[in-house]
Amino acid sequence: MRKFIAVALIAGTAATPALAQDVNPTFTGPRIEATLGYDHVGAGSSVSNNNGRDDQKIDGLLYGGGIGYDFAAGGVVLGVEGEITGSTAKSDRQPYTTDFGFGRVSAGRDLYAGARAGILASPNTMIYVKGGYTNAKLNVLAGNTTTTTDTGFKLDGWRAGAGVERAVGGNSFAKLEYRYSNYNDARITYPSGATSGRFDIDTDRHQLVASYGIRF
Numbered sequence: 001m002r003k004f005i006a007v008a009l010i011a012g013t014a015a016t017p018a019l020a021q022d023v024n025p026t027f028t029g030p031r032i033e034a035t036l037g038y039d040h041v042g043a044g045s046s047v048s049n050n051n052g053r054d055d056q057k058i059d060g061l062l063y064g065g066g067i068g069y070d071f072a073a074g075g076v077v078l079g080v081e082g083e084i085t086g087s088t089a090k091s092d093r094q095p096y097t098t099d100f101g102f103g104r105v106s107a108g109r110d111l112y113a114g115a116r117a118g119i120l121a122s123p124n125t126m127i128y129v130k131g132g133y134t135n136a137k138l139n140v141l142a143g144n145t146t147t148t149t150d151t152g153f154k155l156d157g158w159r160a161g162a163g164v165e166r167a168v169g170g171n172s173f174a175k176l177e178y179r180y181s182n183y184n185d186a187r188i189t190y191p192s193g194a195t196s197g198r199f200d201i202d203t204d205r206h207q208l209v210a211s212y213g214i215r216f
Contacts, residue, residue, distance in 0.1 A: 026167045027077045027118065027126050030069050033175070033213025037062045039087040041107055041138075043100055044182065044202030056100045058107060060089030062207055066112075076117055077126060083112040091141060101201060102153055106146070108137030112159060124167040131160045134181050136205070150191035155203060157183035171215045181205035 042057035064085030070077050090106030114132015121127050136155045139148040161179030168174050183203040188196040 026124065027120075027165065027173075028070050028072050029215050030067070031173070031213050031215045032065070032067050033173075033211045034065045035063065035083070035085060035209050035211045037207055037209025039089050039107065040206045041087075041089055041136075042204050042206075044204045058089040058091055058100075058105070060087045060107060062087050062209060064110075066211070068116075070116075070118075076119055077128070079116045079118075081112075081114060081116060081130070081132075083110075085110045085112075090146060101203065102138050102140075104141040104143070105138040105153070106141055106148055108139045108152060110134065110136040114159060118165070121164075126165045127162075128165065129160075129162045130177075130179070131158070133157075134159045134183075134205075136181070136183065152189050153186050154189055154195075155183035155201065156185040157181055157203075159205075161207075173213055173215065175211040175213070177209050177211065179207050179209070181207075 038059070039062035040057060040059050062085050064083060066081055066083035068079050068081030070079035072078075086109055087107035091100070091104040112132060112134045114130055116128045116130035118126040118128030134157050136157075138153040138155065140151040140153070141147060142149050159179055159181040161177055163175050163177030165173055165175045181204070183201055183205070185198055186201045186203075187198050190196075
């Protein structure tokens with residue numbers, strides 16, 4: 001009996017490190033984070049610039065936050081996540097143009113829901129890829145001013161990205177991430193609350209962001 005107990009203890013001790021590696025507690029569980037970075041919205045590859053000006057894009061500062069939940073699946077970390085961000089990107093005061101496809105606009109809120117998968121590069125560093133659905137809003141600016149109206153465009157599309165996450169002590173972490181979004185479907189929302197029918201678009205979005213968060 002004593003020999004059986006001893007063998008069981010030795011086997012359990014040997015299995016513990018492997019189990020801990022599989023569970024990967026540093027990068028698992030619920031999380032919340034704040035995000036800040038660079039935001040670029042522009043005409044897609046199917047849109048040509050015929051007016052000689054590079055006004056088919058808007059650039060600005062992205063800000064917002066997100067939540068997520070990660071769990072271990074063997075040697076891989078899988079997760080689901082959601083995010084809401086805003087942006088300072090907007091058209092300048094050049095004469096009105098429709099070459100961007102939306103006229104004079106400013107970036108509104110951006111909603112994202114998706115999943116990610118990561119592997120450990122070190123005990124405290126994870127490399128991951130992500131993808132999912134994104135819904136963005138562009139607010140229409142009035143004429144040559146920068147005053148927004150109650151009219152806007154709502155864009156539907158998909159997002160893909162990759163990043164590096166680093167545990168920085170305690171339950172906190174930091175991330176650096178690039179993501180690309182493509183919007184191919186849109187509708188107009190009017191001040192009355194009415195919406196137009198859906199129509200096809202080709203709009204790209206590039207973002208380079210840094211995030212800081214806490215796991216619970």
